Amino acid sequence: MAGILVVAEQLDGALRDISSELIGAANSIKGEIDGPLQVLIVGQNVEDLANKINLDGIDDIFTLEMPDNHFDPLVYEEAICSLGADLKPGIILIGHTVSGMGYGAAVAARLGSGFASDVIALAMDGDDLVATRSAYGNKVEMELGFPGKGVVVLTLRGATFAPPEGDGNAKISPAEIDLTMLEGVSTHVEFQEAPPSDIDITKADFILSVGRGIQDQDNLPRFEALADKLGATFGCSRPIVDAGWLPKPHQVGQSGKVASNCQLYFALGISGAVQHLFGMKHIDTIIAVNTDPDAPIFNVATYGTTIDLFELTDALERHFN
Numbered sequence: 001m002a003g004i005l006v007v008a009e010q011l012d013g014a015l016r017d018i019s020s021e022l023i024g025a026a027n028s029i030k031g032e033i034d035g036p037l038q039v040l041i042v043g044q045n046v047e048d049l050a051n052k053i054n055l056d057g058i059d060d061i062f063t064l065e066m067p068d069n070h071f072d073p074l075v076y077e078e079a080i081c082s083l084g085a086d087l088k089p090g091i092i093l094i095g096h097t098v099s100g101m102g103y104g105a106a107v108a109a110r111l112g113s114g115f116a117s118d119v120i121a122l123a124m125d126g127d128d129l130v131a132t133r134s135a136y137g138n139k140v141e142m143e144l145g146f147p148g149k150g151v152v153v154l155t156l157r158g159a160t161f162a163p164p165e166g167d168g169n170a171k172i173s174p175a176e177i178d179l180t181m182l183e184g185v186s187t188h189v190e191f192q193e194a195p196p197s198d199i200d201i202t203k204a205d206f207i208l209s210v211g212r213g214i215q216d217q218d219n220l221p222r223f224e225a226l227a228d229k230l231g232a233t234f235g236c237s238r239p240i241v242d243a244g245w246l247p248k249p250h251q252v253g254q255s256g257k258v259a260s261n262c263q264l265y266f267a268l269g270i271s272g273a274v275q276h277l278f279g280m281k282h283i284d285t286i287i288a289v290n291t292d293p294d295a296p297i298f299n300v301a302t303y304g305t306t307i308d309l310f311e312l313t314d315a316l317e318r319h320f321n
């Protein structure tokens, strides 16, 4: 299989973690393919970014200098297809991020390539690439092959692949990419920052999460205080966010965040819908508290109790205060 092209990602001039994770993923199979590891980085003052992303294992970094750092999926699509025509990579790795989702599938459609999104593992089986992704709301994991495809585009899940440890000495050069056909096609209107949050569910190692079982917004502060006391990050199920009781960064699950680094998950009054399990069922130790003995959360729990969550919280507060 030919080489690997990684599309680095930056936000407002700062490299995102997914960029080095993509390079780590590429390095994990690079020894088994016959081709270079090349990186494309797009943005303003892009050479600075290229120097920062110059990590172990990369052979070449191609830069595309832009007048600003605004994200435009059409620019990425054009740049990847144009550079891809010159470099002829066998694998194109993109972050499974809001940005990557904006152009990954379009690139695959344009190239007529193989495609898989939200990939969580990569391997080579002889000359064939095998990508692992979840399906049916994280109930099963499947391995995908791409028979007959000369190019495969993959978007990789964040906080899943380890970045390389050392610096590299890749050659950095500007990519010759003609973007004139995009002039006037789209206009950047505004960049809105997400509300600041000190919560990062993807990095937390211990999460105490609450669900609809807590019944009322007025009950929320005591669980937040308990999480604080126990040294846990405070998470929740989606209805808590939908009701406006907690901001979105607290949400665990399919349309929230995956608790990728969590070792211990304490679920209070959460039923265990597949969409919630998507974000936490892989965790080594799960403690579930739910009065319904048939609640699906017990299918993934390491320890479970059907005690009333308020009774348990009373006892924990007494114990830890």
Ligand SMILES: Cc1cc2nc3c(=O)[nH]c(=O)nc-3n(C[C@H](O)[C@H](O)[C@H](O)COP(=O)(O)OP(=O)(O)OC[C@H]3O[C@@H](n4cnc5c(N)ncnc54)[C@H](O)[C@@H]3O)c2cc1C
Binding pocket: 210, 211, 212, 213, 214, 236, 237, 238, 239, 240, 251, 252, 253, 254, 255, 256, 257, 268, 269, 270, 271, 272, 273, 274, 275, 276, 289, 290, 291, 292, 295, 307, 308, 309, 310
């Ligand atoms: C496209 C899509 C994406 C979604 N994404 C997400 C997502 O990212 N994250 C997410 O969480 N959900 C998500 N959902 C919603 C999901 O389907 C469920 O509706 C949601 O997870 C249920 O939240 P819950 O467990 O808090 O509430 P419920 O299902 O209502 O469960 C509450 C539980 O609390 C228990 N309980 C009640 N009182 C007590 C008590 N006193 N003591 C102990 N236990 C008690 C009940 O027995 C019950 O099991 C998504 C849905 C869709 C369609």
